[in-house]
Amino acid sequence: MKKNIKFFVLALMVSFLSIGVYKIFFEAPPLISESYQVPWQQDSMNPTAQLTSALEEKSELNFTEAAERTVNAVVHVKNVATTRQPRSLFDYYYGSGETQKAIRGAGSGVILSPDGLIVTNNHVIKGASELQVTLNNNKTYVAEVIGTSSQNDIALLKIDATNLDYLPFGDSDQIKVGEWVLAVGNPFNLTSTVTAGIVSAKARDLSGSDDQFQSFIQTDAAVNPGNSGGALVNTRGELIGINTAITSQTGSFVGYSFAIPSNNAKKIVEDLIEFGNVRKxxxxxxxxxxxxxxxxxxxxxxxxxxxxxxxxxxxxxxxxxxxxxxxxxxxxxxxxxxxxxxxxxxxxxxxxxxxxxxxxxxxxxxxxxxxxxxFKVYQIEDIGLEVSEISEDQLQKYGASSGVVISKVLPNSFTKNDITGVLITKINDKEVYTIEDVKSIIKNKNPEEPMLVTFLTPKGQEKTYVFR
Missing domain, CATH: 2.30.42.10 (PDZ domain)
Structure with a gap:
């Protein structure tokens, strides 16, 4: 009897052992509904986590979608000069002869509407006899200038086309330093070139002068001659800037480029369309x-x-x-x-x-x-000066009872000196207090008569000049 019990116990142990071996080696492990891993060990111990992290990083740095959205909306702008080549002495004297065209310069532009409204830099189109715009599909159009702002370096063009790819303005106030951006343009006549970088700084002022538009987005995306007027976009393909300038001793990219923020460019474009000038x-x-x-x-x-x-x-x-x-x-x-x-x-x-x-x-x-x-300003074209109004407490600092202040020296100015801050107190011996005073005196002046202008410097020096 004892012997039978021993055999029974031994058989029972063997059975449990067999079931255990089967469970361990042949049956699938049970699903675990919750698990926990030490955070700094998770990536090294979990291949799936490594793969997910790599895919997320790859997706974040994938610029193909943004580039595809942008390249067809960025155009090549050519500044064409038209001249006549005389074939005889008669042609030379009477200005006739064979017409010749030459490219003076080139840049980029961004299509803003499906019917061909284009924004670019003013310095790209300055002095052009004709403007040619080439799309990414190689179609070329002659562009019309809708408006310009030399102070802001923005020009608005229009081509006769429909159903064009275009980029709406994004919100440049929302960009952050360190954010990835793409610069799209036509450097060195290489069409549809895309370069990448990050936002290096915001509100960068290059002029050191308060009367100029200076609040650039600084990036390290490669921008070279020909990129001017092109698009700066974020990784979502939103237009956040108009590429404008580089800082370089050689004239080529050395690590810094600058763009007009899209919010500023948008306001300038809207002003040019509605008012013909930029209201400050x-x-x-x-x-x-x-x-x-x-x-x-x-x-x-x-x-x-x-x-x-x-x-x-x-x-x-x-x-x-x-x-x-x-x-x-x-x-x-x-x-x-x-x-x-x-x-x-x-x-x-x-x-x-x-x-x-x-x-x-x-x-x-x-x-x-x-x-x-x-900000009220008026340009006195005859002497090449822009003036604005001045407050009473500022007038007291000059020791003057009347006057408007010179806010800008225009390219056609009678002087090459920077005389911003100097007052104009009288025109034709009449005291001026406001912009309207200046307009009225000049409007009612006999064009055949000279114009007398009295200037007062911040140091109290007063001089009157005669302009004929």
Missing amino acids: AVLGIRGTDLSSETAKQLEIEISQGFYIDGVDPKGGAYKAGLKKGDIIKSIDDIKIRKFADMTGYLSSKNPGETVTITYLRNNNERESKVTLDI
């Missing part, structure tokens, strides 16, 4: 960038922002309660670190729009809504 919106303030040095001089604690040194009593900022000594920190939640940040954002706004200003006063943060004014 202003807060009605004067001031300076903050730095550690100026912060120390002003005895304030922060070193970034825009310090208000004066407020126009007729301007929107004055009506909103801003004062001298206030420090602007942001506009519509756009951080203001320096003057270029502010001018760049305001250049995308229209006169009459309202913006929200966040500023510091006595180290206390405040907020005000400011209605933007229009």
